[in-house]
Amino acid sequence: MDWSAVAHAWIDHEAPIERAHSPIKNELLKRAALRSGEKVLDLGCGSGALALAAAERVGPQGSVIAFDIADAFVARVEERAKDVPHILPVQGDAQTFIFSDVKCDAVISLFGTMFFPDPQVAFANIGNSLKDGGRITFVTWAGPQHNPWFSVPGKALADALPEMPKPDPSTPGPMAFANVEMVTDLLSRTGFADVAAEEIDTHLTPIGAAADITAMMLAIGPFRGAVSQFAKPGEERSAMDSIAKGMTAGYGAFAGEQDVRVPARVIFYTATR
Ligand SMILES: C[S@@+](CC[C@H](N)C(=O)[O-])C[C@H]1O[C@@H](n2cnc3c(N)ncnc32)[C@H](O)[C@@H]1O
Structure with missing residues (x-):
C-alpha cells in the first residue's frame, strides 16, 4: 500500500477519523500504562493523535518518537507538535529502519502494524527499538x-x-492481523515475551451522516483504482455511483438519532522484550 498517496486525503479527513478511533486510542493508552519520563515510539503514527496523547502522559521529562513511512504524515505531526518539543517526528520504514540507538521504554501503535510486506522481519527489527x-x-x-x-x-x-x-485477508492491509494465533506466534518468534491478546467490542462514531462517511472512505480507500481495473469500459462512473450508494445504505443501517455508530471489534496485543 502506498501510504504517501493516501496521506493527504487521510489528513483532510483527520477529524472524523480521529473521532472514530478515539475510544480505541484511549483503551490503548490505558493498556500501555505510560509513565512520566518514559521514552516511547509511536509506530505508524499517521497524523499524530496517539503521539500527542502519549506526550501528555510522559510529560516533558519523557519523549515520543512519532514514526511513519509517509513524509506527509511526518510533516503533519511536525505541524501539530510545534509547541511540544518532546515529540520527535521521524520518517522511516519500520521494517528496515536502524533502531539500535533508540532504546525505548514502550512501543505503541494504533492500527500501524498490519501493513508490513514481511511482518517477521519488521517485528524482529521493531524489537531492537526497545530496552530490555x-x-x-x-x-x-x-x-x-x-x-x-x-x-x-x-x-x-x-x-x-x-x-x-x-x-486475501492475510496480505498486508487492515485485516492482516485478525488471526490472533498467527500474531501471538509471530511475536514469540521475533524475540518478545509475555505475549497476550485480547479482543474487545466497541463502536466507531465518526463525525457526519452515512453519506459523509461514504465520502471519507471513498477519498482514503482504494476504490478508484479498483474501478479503473475491474469495471467494464465505459461503466466506471456507474460503478462508482453504485459503490457509493451501497456504502451509504450499509452505513445508514447504523444511524442513530445523532450519529452513525458502527459496531467494531479490535484486538489489543501486548508483549515485553
Ligand atoms: C491505518 S494508518 C494508522 C495511522 C494512525 N496511527 C491512526 O490511527 O490514525 C497506518 C499508518 O502506518 C503507517 N505505515 C505503514 N507502513 C509503515 C512502515 N513500514 N513503517 C512505518 N509506518 C508505516 C502509514 O503511513 C499510516 O500512517
Whole structure:
C-alpha cells in the first residue's frame, strides 16, 4: 500500500477519523500504562493523535518518537507538535529502519502494524527499538465479519465489480492481523515475551451522516483504482455511483438519532522484550 498517496486525503479527513478511533486510542493508552519520563515510539503514527496523547502522559521529562513511512504524515505531526518539543517526528520504514540507538521504554501503535510486506522481519527489527524489559502495545482490527467499517465497502465493491477477485485477508492491509494465533506466534518468534491478546467490542462514531462517511472512505480507500481495473469500459462512473450508494445504505443501517455508530471489534496485543 502506498501510504504517501493516501496521506493527504487521510489528513483532510483527520477529524472524523480521529473521532472514530478515539475510544480505541484511549483503551490503548490505558493498556500501555505510560509513565512520566518514559521514552516511547509511536509506530505508524499517521497524523499524530496517539503521539500527542502519549506526550501528555510522559510529560516533558519523557519523549515520543512519532514514526511513519509517509513524509506527509511526518510533516503533519511536525505541524501539530510545534509547541511540544518532546515529540520527535521521524520518517522511516519500520521494517528496515536502524533502531539500535533508540532504546525505548514502550512501543505503541494504533492500527500501524498490519501493513508490513514481511511482518517477521519488521517485528524482529521493531524489537531492537526497545530496552530490555520494554513493552509493546498495539491494536489491530478483528476480521471483516466483526467490522462493518470494512465489510460495508467490501460488499459494495464486490456487488459493483463482480470481476474483482476476493481480497486475501492475510496480505498486508487492515485485516492482516485478525488471526490472533498467527500474531501471538509471530511475536514469540521475533524475540518478545509475555505475549497476550485480547479482543474487545466497541463502536466507531465518526463525525457526519452515512453519506459523509461514504465520502471519507471513498477519498482514503482504494476504490478508484479498483474501478479503473475491474469495471467494464465505459461503466466506471456507474460503478462508482453504485459503490457509493451501497456504502451509504450499509452505513445508514447504523444511524442513530445523532450519529452513525458502527459496531467494531479490535484486538489489543501486548508483549515485553
Ligand atoms: C491505518 S494508518 C494508522 C495511522 C494512525 N496511527 C491512526 O490511527 O490514525 C497506518 C499508518 O502506518 C503507517 N505505515 C505503514 N507502513 C509503515 C512502515 N513500514 N513503517 C512505518 N509506518 C508505516 C502509514 O503511513 C499510516 O500512517
